[in-house]
Amino acid sequence: MAHASAPPPARPLGGLLIVALVEIVGAAALREFLLAEDWRWVLVLLAAFGAVLVALERRPALEARIAEAFARHRRAATLLGIAIALVFPFVLEKSSYALHLCVIAQLYAVLALALNFQLGSANIPNFATGASYGIGAYASALLALNFEVSFWLALPAAAVVATIFGFLLGLPSMRTKDSYLALVTIAFGVVIHQLLNNLEVTGGPNGLVGIPAPELFGHSFASPLAVLGYELPSQANFYYLSAVLVLIAIVFAGRLHDSRVGLAWNALRADELAARCQGINTTWYKVLAFAVDAFLAGFAGTVYAFYVGFISPDNFTFLVSVTIMTMVIAGGMDNILGVIVGAVLLTLLPEKLRAFSDYRILFFGVTVIAFLMIRPQGIFPQRLRRYGG
Secondary structure: OOOOOOOOOOOHHHHHHHHHHHHHHHHHHHHHHHHOOOHHHHHHHHHHHHHHHHHHHHOHHHHHHHHHHHHHOHHHHHHHHHHHHHHHHHHOOOOHHHHHHHHHHHHHHHHHHHHHHHHHHHOOOOOOHHHHHHHHHHHHHHHHHHHOOOHHHHHHHHHHHHHHHHHHHHHHHOOOOOHHHHHHHHHHHHHHHHHHHHOOOOOHHHOEEOOOOOEEOOEEOOOOEEEOOEEEOOHHHHHHHHHHHHHHHHHHHHHHHOOHHHHHHHHHHHOHHHHHHOOOOHHHHHHHHHHHHHHHHHHHHHHHHHHHOEEOHHHHOHHHHHHHHHHHHHHOOOOHHHHHHHHHHHHHHHHHOHHHHHHHHHHHHHHHHHHHHHOOOOOOOOOOOOOOO
16 A cells, blocks of 8 residues: 655754744834835735735645744744844834834733633633723832832732732632623723722822833933944833733743643633533633733733823723734634734734724724634634644
8 A cells, every 4th residue: 555655854944944034024024014104005015914814824834834944943933033022123213103103012912912811712701901901000100109119119019919800800700601701801891990080099080190210220211222322212111121021921821821721721711511520620710810811911001001101091991901802813812923913913003094094993994804804713823732742
């Protein structure tokens, strides 16, 4: 009987070239998108991205080859990605607006990764991520304004406060599921927004003003960043800070995904009854998912508060939670890369479509629908777990 011969293994050099090409071209496309001012060039870039997605959808072998190259050369891909992130502000032509968009996109990437633990890994709908984001922002701002706590101490303190609220949300939510669970999280978000809007300590609808910029070794983040004689706008300070936060969130997400906790969440997503029959404490793992989501959201909220220097309840509305959920779904649930790409894309799109004035939200929606029609399971869909031998 004839046996089909196995395909020859990819050469290391070829895999490295694929990794380098994908990351460098991706960074170059992102730079062009950030600096694009002509709406026609923005549409060209979106069309090019759509064409790439069509090619990946129609040629699964090509996508598999790229994924294999990144899996085989994970360390090289990681180091190259870090190097590109470090150099990226220097190629943005000192544009403070482009750097601002990068900061906001990275913070939303952290929020999307936080929600992905629930929605992607465990299939738990949560419309309260924006509320946890706001709790972290307000907790850190109040510590800084009322007790003169530094940013570096307020950062973990606010994350702990947000985590406590995550537990408080998770415990009563366990008595509900599916649509009712979603309603509970919506109600929690509305309650938090109303409290922020009416409590005197939070400044009411006027919010909190004058949040001081962080300092590190005597350097204020409100000052321009000078590197080897090259001066970058002050937003570069927060770009690198948020980039570190994204890196921590990626490592955190990867370790959790590969742990027993990640396996338990995936079991919940597949069949909660079967998971319970296998001895998995489903209540504990659901509450843990709420706490982890709030923990990372608290970090992101703190960085946002100290970045903009002013926060109000309008920054943390229900629409924020819906936007974050859209990022996870459009990017690809339970896929770290997909969630990050979805967050970056959906953060930049509304800004780059401002040329359409009142119709920009319509074009934003049409663009998202078009991408989901091309890739129904997200830009980078969820992949099967791999177990090492």
